[in-house]
Every structure is written in C-alpha cells, then in structure tokens.
Amino acid sequence: MSNIGSYDQRIKGFSWSIAEKELDYQQDGDINIGWYCSDRICRQGKGDKLALIWQGATGNEKRYTYNDVRRASNTIAKYLVDLGIHPGDRVCLFMDKIPELYIGLVGILKSGAVAQPLFSAFGDEALLLRLKDAQTSAIITQRKHAGKVRNILSQLPCLEHVIIVDYDGKKPLQEREKAFSLEDMPPVEDFESYPAKAETHSMLHYTSGTTGQPKGVKHVHDSLVSQYLTTKWVLDLRDDDIYWCTADPGWVTGTSYGVIGPWSLGVTQCVTDIGFSADNWYAFIEKQRITVWYSAPTAIRSLMKAGDEVVKKYDLSSLRHLVSVGEPLNPEAVVWSQKVYGKPFHDSYWQTETGSIMISNYPGMEIKPGSMGKPFPGITAAILDPINYEPISEPGVVGLIAFQPDWPARMRTYWNNEATFQNKFRNGWYLPGDRGRLDKDGYFWFVGRDDDIINTAGHLVSPFEVESALLEHPAVAESAVVAKPDEINMEVVKAFVALKPGFAASDDLELNIMNFIRKKLSPLAMPQEIEFVDSLPKTRSGKIMRRLLHAREWGEAIGDTSTLEDNE
Ligand code: 6R9
16 A cells, blocks of 8 residues: 555545644744754654665765764754854755765754755856855865866855865865865764744755756745655655665755655665666666665666666666656656566656645556646646636646645745746746646646747647657657747747667658657647757756757757756
C-alpha cells in the first residue's frame, strides 16, 4: 500500500492540517525548516540513522547521521550568526554537490538567513547578476569556484563574506575571504534555531530562465507543509527507503525534494557528484540499493539513448518507485522504463514558483503515458480560456494551466519585482505560463510553454506532441520543435533532431522519419523541415531551451543565456 492510499479518498475533505498535525506544527508557532530537517528527526529517536550517503567522483564515500547533520548545521548557523549575518540576510550557496552544500542549506535556514542556492557551474556574469539582484551578504563556496567571486567582488559592495569550505592554506586568503572547515570546527551541540514563523522568508531561488531574464522567487518557511506532504504522497518516501534525487540544489528540485522533503521525513538519501553516464548512474543505484529515484526527462532520454543492454549489466532490483520532473515526460519514456526497469516513471509537474508538486501521477493510480496526472489533494487546478480566463469544462480543449491560490509552498513574490508577480494572476487564478488540456477522467496533459506553442495557419501545435512522435522513431535520441517564420502560414513547424549513436544524418533518414511521424500527427502539425544537430541547447536543470532555437530561426537576439548548460 502506498502512502497516499486512495487518491479519490484523499481529495475528499482534504486540508493541509493533515501535514501540520504530522509535523506537530501549531498555527502561529515556530516552523524553522532547518530545525525540522535535523533536530526534530533526532528528537524522534532517529539521531543515529543515516541522513546522507555521499559518493564522490572516485567512489569515495562520506556518511552523515541525523545527529551529524544536526551538529554540523548548528556549526554553520552559529558561524554565520557570529559573523554578523542577520535574519533575512541572503546567504548564497555556490558549491558542487558536496555535503557542505546540503548541510549548509540547513545551517543557513537555522540561522534565520535566507538561502540562495546557485549552480556552481555559473560563470562570473551569471553569478554577478544574481548576487547583485539579491544584495547577497555572504557566499559559501569552494576554492575551485572562489576565483569567479574574486573577479566580480569589486562590483558587489554588499557581499561582506566569502566563506571557503575547503581552504588548504596554500595561497593567502584575499579580501573578504574566510576559511571555514566543517571538519576542523568544533561541533556545536546546541544551537537555538531562529524562531521562523510561517511567513518568514526562507529561500531565494532564481528561475531557470528558459523564457527570459532570471527572476528571484521568494519562498517562506511555511513551504515545508507542502514539501513534506508531497514528498510523502508523490515520492512515497518511507522510513526504510534509500532515496536519490538527481537534481542539483541550484535548481528548485534539488532543494524542495533534494533536501527539505527527504530530511523532514527522516529518510536516508544518497548524493553523488559523479558525472552522467548510464554506467555511472546504474552502478550508483546498484551500490547504494536506491529504492526511490526522482529524476528528469533529459536524463531519462539519455538513458534511453544508451540502450537496453547496459541496463542488464546491473542489479537494479532495489528500485521501487520512479518519478520525473522538469519537462514533459514523453509517453515513450514511460513505456520504456516499464520495459527495462519493470517500473514506469511517474510524471510530476510543478515549478520554482509553486515550490512543491502540483500535478502528478500517484503510486497506485492508473498512469496514462504522456499525461502529467491529477492535481495534488488541496490544489484546485483548471484549464482556462485565454481570453476571459474562465475554466473550460469541455475535455480536450487546449488552454492555460491555472491554479487557485493558496497552498503553503507558493512563492510570495518575485524579489524586487512585485509587478511581474502580480502579472502572474488573472481572474483570481495563478498562471504558471504553460498550456495544457484536461481529459474526461480529470487527467492533465501538458501542451507547451505559453510562448512555445506554434501557431501555423491558425492551428495551435504543441511542440511536445511533435517531439514525442519523433522520439518514437528508433534513430531519434532527442528533439526540439519550434516555429519557423513562413510567409503564408505565419509560422511552420521545424524540428531539430539529435540522433542515437550508430545513425548518420541523411536525406533518406529525414524522409524516413517524416514518413514515420506522418502516421502519428495531424497533417497540420507535420514539420516542414528537420535539421539534424549533435545536441540540443539545454538549461542546467536539463530543460531544452527552445527559445534559443526559436530566436535563431527568427533572427532575434537570444537574450539571457546564463543558465545554458555549456555556458561556463
Ligand atoms: C520543478 C521545475 C518549471 C517549468 C514548468 C513547465 C516545465 C516542469 C513538467 C514541466 C511538463 C512536467 N515542467 N515539470 N512540463 N511536464 N512534468 O521544473 O521548476 O525549473 O521552475 O520549471 O518546467 O514549463 O512551468 P522550473
């Protein structure tokens, strides 16, 4: 039996007080997420349980119990307070996926400061933009990334402290730099966590920017209520699970479900800094006996590309539940995962701004491959018509995905940008900027980002549907479909395709693919052109940046590219 049990039963009379009760949280009481992720679990008698198993690139391991996490996060929190960091000050985490990143997040929250995690692969410009916007007071980083901070320091008068977690004493510390080593600091047994209330600012996440300038998304400690319950019911985490969230905490998935969800439930999680390859990932699952795996379509497509044979080399029998997020999960990927792992990937849909999972396929509920599933209990979701912003009751009609405020993890505003925040609401609904449709059984289907939809001769074409059809072709590893200008039809469909190993681009192959997808798509959705490429531009969280391909087709400026994967 899954944690959620019967979905239909759960939605009846749902109230977030279910989670509040389990968390022993009283309205207007203290709800410091950092305390919940460490001290509370120890108080429940799980202090000696493993919280984190970390595996480095060379296979070396570090293990931390909940007591270790509690003490180490105390040490960090006290260090920040002693430095003069005040509640509400922004403290940036700028590290690879090392233990200090995970424990540091808990420590920052305990101190009352606001955690601002950023991908360590960001270059100077990307970093500058976000630290300036957030007026960040301190940054916690590694030696290997400190050079980037030095390059921009003179432009950041607010950034008082550059804290280096692995200082080796070889070169003198520079202006504002401080050495802090968890291993060398005496562990702090007792630390009074900042008495954060529900509305106290907790995190500042910068959105992935697939569609424009990155924006700071303000979250509060109350988000724990949603994150705790969605982790329990969607990821189905239980006491004896070994959980792996593949996301980097620079992306919201890596914090909401890579730190807060699993640790507030007192579950053991594994993290690895090892680079992606099918062998690396399967070996990790085998070695750590991973039971619940939360990943993303880009990774799944890459695993599909690596093929079925490599799966057989490893014992993946520990896997119990698989979940995906970040992009539409093509039906092919669901069918394939069922075939090779004996378990389907369950889709989950949400965004930085929503803070927690909004729509999902729940364990035990019938999966319709290609569908995102149903709204989480307590979430009112609808498809709105884009003119009057009224819910469309007819099944199958494409419109704007919308949610009724309120749920605990929703963003409270965009940092320094209240006007843009207000603009996300229409007729009392929150609009995430995506299009979808609802079927007669109440399942939601993703159609595309609001701005990705192709309008060809007045017909709306979903890039996702065309990409899914392309992906079923045996030669296609990945694809991105965008609009191309056309004198007659205004826009036509153009597909970019990356091939699987062993296939070479040719006119014959293009024709073969066209004939293959013709059987699956309406004539209006057929691409006019396929361009073969080696790889597709992606964000660091693995989302295909159709915006870049689109801009190229239209001869437009490409805008902010700081989240582009290859943009160091
Ligand atoms: C968690 C996260 C949010 C945007 C979102 C949508 C896309 C996420 C999806 C999905 C289709 C899914 N997205 N999950 N599209 N199916 N299951 O991804 O946050 O980086 O802010 O991106 O990603 O377009 O609006 P974020």
